[in-house]
Amino acid sequence: MIRAIALATMLGALVASVAVYTITSPGWRNGITPQFGGLDRRGETAIAAEAWPICTTMAAVVSNADWAQLDPDFKAGKKALGAENWNAAVAAFEFAALRDPTSADIQNYIGYAYRRLHxxxxxxxxxxxxxxxxxxHRxxxxxxxxxxxxxxxxxxxxxxLAALENLCLIPCEEYDDLKRAIAAYRRLATR
Known part of the structure; x- marks a missing residue:
């Protein structure tokens, strides 16, 4: 009897998750590129990256979180980011990504270092x-x-920025930083 109840409960949870999966918006399942666009460069004139502020949230990257102690390459990558040694950061985080290919944080840090390398x-x-x-991932x-x-x-x-507004239920630094960067970009574009 207990097995039948447990089986019915698991089956109900499975059916409910399939229903949620099929009912929710499919946008996130189709990847990020179609949703936000690819590398389409037909937009407005680009402004040099040095002309507008880069986010401030990466300043906190040098702090040592407990979980950063577990992977020496991750720790070395964070240290390299703090020292603004972008090539060393990419190399260290690439090694860390080999051990943890499902880490969005590692991919974000690699992207940040590459962006700083232009x-x-x-x-x-x-x-x-x-x-x-x-x-x-804010x-x-x-x-x-x-x-x-x-x-x-x-x-x-x-x-x-609109996506961040939906993600940040309370004020968050990422939303504020991107909003400031967009405002700075617009000020520079109108000159």
Missing amino acids: QMGPAMSHYQQALMLNPR SAHEHLGEAYLVLGEPAKAQQL
């Missing part, structure tokens, strides 16, 4: 990978939005 193709790819791994939304500003596509950055 290699927008790999940066965009890693940000999108981070969002595929975790569609609610830093990846922010950094991808800033990357779109570098490419001169403020409309796509604005889409990511």
Whole structure:
């Protein structure tokens, strides 16, 4: 009798999850590129990346979280980001990604380092990978939005700001940083 109840409960949970999966919006399942666009450069004129502020949330990257102690490559990557040694950060995080290919944080950090190296193709790819791994990753939304500003596509950055507004139920730093970056971009674009 107990087995029958347990089986019925598991079957009910399975049916409910399938129903939620099929009823919810399919946008997140189709990948991030179609939703936010690819590397379409037909947008407005790009402004040099040095001309507008880069996010402030990466300043906290040098702090040592407990889980960062477990992976020496992850720790080395965070240290390299703090020292603004972008090539070393990419190398260290790539090694960390070999051990943990499902980490959206690692993909986001790799994308950030590539963006600071002015290699927008790999940066965009890693940000999108981070969002595929975790569609609610606030830093990846922010950094991808800033990357779109570098490419001169403020409309796509604005889409990511709207997504962040939905993700941040209370005020969050990523939303504020991207909003400031978009405002700075617009000020520079009107000059």
